[in-house]
Amino acid sequence: MLKKIGRALQWSKTPRLWETCVPQDSYEVVILGGGSHGLACAYYLVKEFGVRSVAVLERSEFGVMENPWPAPLLGLNDQVPWMSSVYHASQKVYKGMKEELACDVGFLQRDLLSLPTGPWESGVLRGMGEAQRLRGGKTRFLTNEELQRQYPVLRGEDSLEGALRQPEGALLRPASVAWGYAGLAGRAGVDLCPRVKVEKLEIAAGRVLGVRTDRGRIRTGTVLNAAADWGLDISVDGMEKALLPVEYGVWISARMPPMMDAVIQCGEVYAGQGAEGMWYIGMTGAEQVDVGRLAEWAGSLIPDLRPVTFLHHWRGKGYRATQGTPVMGPWEIDGLFVDLGWGGRGFETAPACGRFLASWIASGQRPDDLLDLAADDLAPMENKG
Numbered sequence: 001m002l003k004k005i006g007r008a009l010q011w012s013k014t015p016r017l018w019e020t021c022v023p024q025d026s027y028e029v030v031i032l033g034g035g036s037h038g039l040a041c042a043y044y045l046v047k048e049f050g051v052r053s054v055a056v057l058e059r060s061e062f063g064v065m066e067n068p069w070p071a072p073l074l075g076l077n078d079q080v081p082w083m084s085s086v087y088h089a090s091q092k093v094y095k096g097m098k099e100e101l102a103c104d105v106g107f108l109q110r111d112l113l114s115l116p117t118g119p120w121e122s123g124v125l126r127g128m129g130e131a132q133r134l135r136g137g138k139t140r141f142l143t144n145e146e147l148q149r150q151y152p153v154l155r156g157e158d159s160l161e162g163a164l165r166q167p168e169g170a171l172l173r174p175a176s177v178a179w180g181y182a183g184l185a186g187r188a189g190v191d192l193c194p195r196v197k198v199e200k201l202e203i204a205a206g207r208v209l210g211v212r213t214d215r216g217r218i219r220t221g222t223v224l225n226a227a228a229d230w231g232l233d234i235s236v237d238g239m240e241k242a243l244l245p246v247e248y249g250v251w252i253s254a255r256m257p258p259m260m261d262a263v264i265q266c267g268e269v270y271a272g273q274g275a276e277g278m279w280y281i282g283m284t285g286a287e288q289v290d291v292g293r294l295a296e297w298a299g300s301l302i303p304d305l306r307p308v309t310f311l312h313h314w315r316g317k318g319y320r321a322t323q324g325t326p327v328m329g330p331w332e333i334d335g336l337f338v339d340l341g342w343g344g345r346g347f348e349t350a351p352a353c354g355r356f357l358a359s360w361i362a363s364g365q366r367p368d369d370l371l372d373l374a375a376d377d378l379a380p381m382e383n384k385g
């Protein structure tokens, strides 16, 4: 009996992952959407930029929209150089999260092999490899022979035309990113409010006055709309022209013996094997996910995958920015900020974007350089401020 009471007392002392609360009547900043972007921004606002009263309103639960299995980070290959900077800045944070913040996002460094989709892209990737080599980087374009020698599992595809190998690919668990930032934000003093659906922005004379939710009205002078593909429903006029609807899907296999320690990407399809042996094959940012095409691609590239059983899948819709770069910053009305259009790049960019927007919201000035915001100085909560 005494043992039982002792165990119960110990349990009650165990710190919770995060505390939740019902929203108060007013806040300095209200963030719509408790995904990785909204939560990261909330954390940096309080922890690094001294904003005292911040709430994150989430219509569902924190972290439930995200995939609990590892997924590859593919941002290295973005055609927009700015996006690669965001990717690198975020990767730096992810690398340090486990040790420094006791927050394990399952970060696993992997080579990224980019296969050209055709002769034109082959030339581009060769050029990128050569430029990197001349600068002393480890990125290289591998010929077909080198590719098949180093990765014999790729023996199925006769029409391979080499690949660009970049050493900075990675896998991580999307759900852990949202959970990690929820824990950090909660402990920093952010009000995390689940099951609060935002219905409307309250605007008068061209400025934000508050938000109307299914739990009542909340007054605020600053709103960040980070509600992803639902963000358009919350009256942000003109935004629909900047964003295109797209689909994503990833299939996750049963455990397999180790076959390959690199992630392969070709246009909008990708495949990779995680540390636990599961394979991930996916399609990102397509008009429509075509499972047949995906399976055909993966099976012809890696014949050993043909008999594999797939146990789980994660599929969803999102918005991709028509101009390539997502919409991030103030939007037309005083006090309204948006962070939308991340499509298939959302969780790999959350730390850098969260910090960038937090700086912008807190200071009212656009931060000069996104790279300066790479958080190599994230320290454990108890050692900071």
Ligand SMILES: Cc1cc2nc3c(=O)[nH]c(=O)nc-3n(C[C@H](O)[C@H](O)[C@H](O)COP(=O)(O)OP(=O)(O)OC[C@H]3O[C@@H](n4cnc5c(N)ncnc54)[C@H](O)[C@@H]3O)c2cc1C
Binding pocket: 032, 033, 034, 035, 036, 037, 038, 057, 058, 059, 060, 065, 066, 071, 072, 073, 074, 174, 196, 197, 198, 199, 226, 227, 228, 229, 230, 231, 234, 248, 249, 250, 282, 284, 314, 315, 316, 317, 318, 339, 342, 343, 344, 345, 346, 347, 348, 349
């Ligand atoms: C199958 C698949 C594969 C993917 N693969 C990758 C990948 O490899 N790399 C990568 O970086 N990204 C990938 N993504 C995309 C990534 O998941 C998103 O870009 C990312 O989740 C965006 O984060 P976010 O915080 O902006 O939005 P979300 O995580 O979607 O969070 C938005 C939140 O807002 C809440 N919300 C919506 N409306 C309201 C409202 N009215 N009131 C209150 N709350 C509201 C939602 O419930 C949600 O929790 C993939 C997505 C899918 C579906």
